[in-house]
Amino acid sequence: MSTGTTRDRILDALEGILIDEGVSTVTLESVAAAAGVSKGGLLYHFPSKAELMAGLIRRLADRAEEEFREAGAGGEGVVRTFLRTSRPASKHEAELYWSIIAALRSKEAMTDETRDLVRYFFEEWSRLLHEELDDPVLAETIRLVGDGLYLSSIAGLAQPDPEVLRQVMDRLIAQADRAVRAAPEAGGEGTGGR
Numbered sequence: 612m613s614t615g616t617t618r619d620r621i622l623d624a625l626e627g628i629l630i631d632e633g634v635s636t637v638t639l640e641s642v643a644a645a646a647g648v649s650k651g652g653l654l655y656h657f658p659s660k661a662e663l664m665a666g667l668i669r670r671l672a673d674r675a676e677e678e679f680r681e682a683g684a685g686g687e688g689v690v691r692t693f694l695r696t697s698r699p700a701s702k703h704e705a706e707l708y709w710s711i712i713a714a715l716r717s718k719e720a721m722t723d724e725t726r727d728l729v730r731y732f733f734e735e736w737s738r739l740l741h742e743e744l745d746d747p748v749l750a751e752t753i754r755l756v757g758d759g760l761y762l763s764s765i766a767g768l769a770q771p772d773p774e775v776l777r778q779v780m781d782r783l784i785a786q787a788d789r790a791v792r793a794a795p796e797a798g799g800e801g802t803g804g805r
Contacts, residue, residue, distance in 0.1 A: 618656050621646045622667050629710035630703065634717060639663070661722050664714060668725040671711075675732050682739055689743040690753055690787040693736055694780050697757035698764045705765040712765070733758060746790040753783050 624645035
């Protein structure tokens with residue numbers, strides 16, 4: 612079996628344990644058993660529990676990067692992409708991110724690097740929203756609505772009435788459409804970008 616496949620199998624097993632049993636039950640032995648590899652095989656890829664969690668967070672960061680690229684390059688725009696993805700796409704995703712938030716509180720399971728990566732998921736959306744919109748208050752309002760929807764959804768809190776939520780989204784999108792930054796003219800002065 613290839614290295615990538617074994618690593619993915621180990622990370623899939625970790626996801627399953629996090630979702631089904633919680634972060635407190637994650638051990639190198641339990642993940643190795645669930646992945647069908649020896650503990651030595653697991654240690655070859657992930658030498659500690661913290662490295663195992665870091666591997667999972669890095670994999671999630673790669674997925675997030677795809678969403679960020681889609682938001683920046685796609686015709687939908689950042690605001691629409693962010694609001695569309697402001698609720699977990701599946702029960703699996705919701706349970707996984709809830710488990711990761713629980714793991715953030717564990718000193719042994721997470722390193723500063725992994726905590727920074729999780730923060731990055733949220734901060735990069737904020738940066739992209741502020742970059743797309745001329746109105747910083749509107750950018751923050753949209754970020755807070757999206758983050759609130761996502762976090763309340765993964766926490767299992769009551770969700771807004773679907774029709775009211777649709778109206779909120781429509782209103783935010785209409786306001787954002789009026790506040791989108793003008794793209795710099797090609798070849799003109801000041802078009803160096805960031």
